[in-house]
Amino acid sequence: MNVKQIAKGLVALGVAMLSGSGAIADDASREAIAERLAPVGSVCLQGQDCGTQAAQAEAETNAESGGGGLDGASLYSSIGCAACHDSGAAGAPGLGDAEAWASRLEQGIEALYQSVYEGKGAMPARGGSSASDEEIQAVVDYMVAEAE
Numbered sequence: 517m518n519v520k521q522i523a524k525g526l527v528a529l530g531v532a533m534l535s536g537s538g539a540i541a542d543d544a545s546r547e548a549i550a551e552r553l554a555p556v557g558s559v560c561l562q563g564q565d566c567g568t569q570a571a572q573a574e575a576e577t578n579a580e581s582g583g584g585g586l587d588g589a590s591l592y593s594s595i596g597c598a599a600c601h602d603s604g605a606a607g608a609p610g611l612g613d614a615e616a617w618a619s620r621l622e623q624g625i626e627a628l629y630q631s632v633y634e635g636k637g638a639m640p641a642r643g644g645s646s647a648s649d650e651e652i653q654a655v656v657d658y659m660v661a662e663a664e
Contacts, residue, residue, distance in 0.1 A: 586650060586651060586654035587654070588654040588655050588656075588657055588658025588659070588661075589658055591647070591651050591654055591655045591658070592611070592655050592658055592659065595643065595645040595647045595651065595655065596643060596644060596645050597643055597645075597655055597659070598611070600638075600639065600643075601659070605638075606637065606638035606639070607637060607638065608638075608639065609663075611659060611662050611663075612662040612663060613663065614663050614664065616663075617659075617660070617663035621660065621663065621664070625656070625657075625660065628656050628660065629649075629652065629653055629656055632652050632655075632656060633649070633652065
């Protein structure tokens with residue numbers, strides 16, 4: 517095959533691709549692609565408002581409207597505790613496993629709170645989350661209640 521035949525073939529292929537129905541994506545496809553390529557998170561630097569003010573305002577509104585109680589069960593799943601405590605990863609005591617929790621419960625609730633604040637064993641401080649003290653206490657209270 518010579519160079520002229522290859523060049524003609526490439527030109528023909530290019531024309532076919534540009535004139536075909538698949539050459540230009542419609543707006544819906546472009547939006548779907550953009551959504552799939554969107555970042556899953558963002559970086560927030562100290563001193564910047566990264567949505568925390570809006571979350572605090574919403575929490576205050578919920579508290580004023582009577583919905584201010586923290587739900588330990590929901591927080592358990594949403595802040596990541598379930599990832600290790602449901603599977604027992606790295607020796608994490610399972611949710612509802614009274615035997616695994618017995619020695620921990622003997623130390624008292626304040627010691628349990630403190631171990632979450634500071635981290636224990638393979639668990640990083642605050643379980644690797646950015647949960648507030650109140651949220652952590654609600655989750656610990658929930659987990660203790662499930663173990664008793």
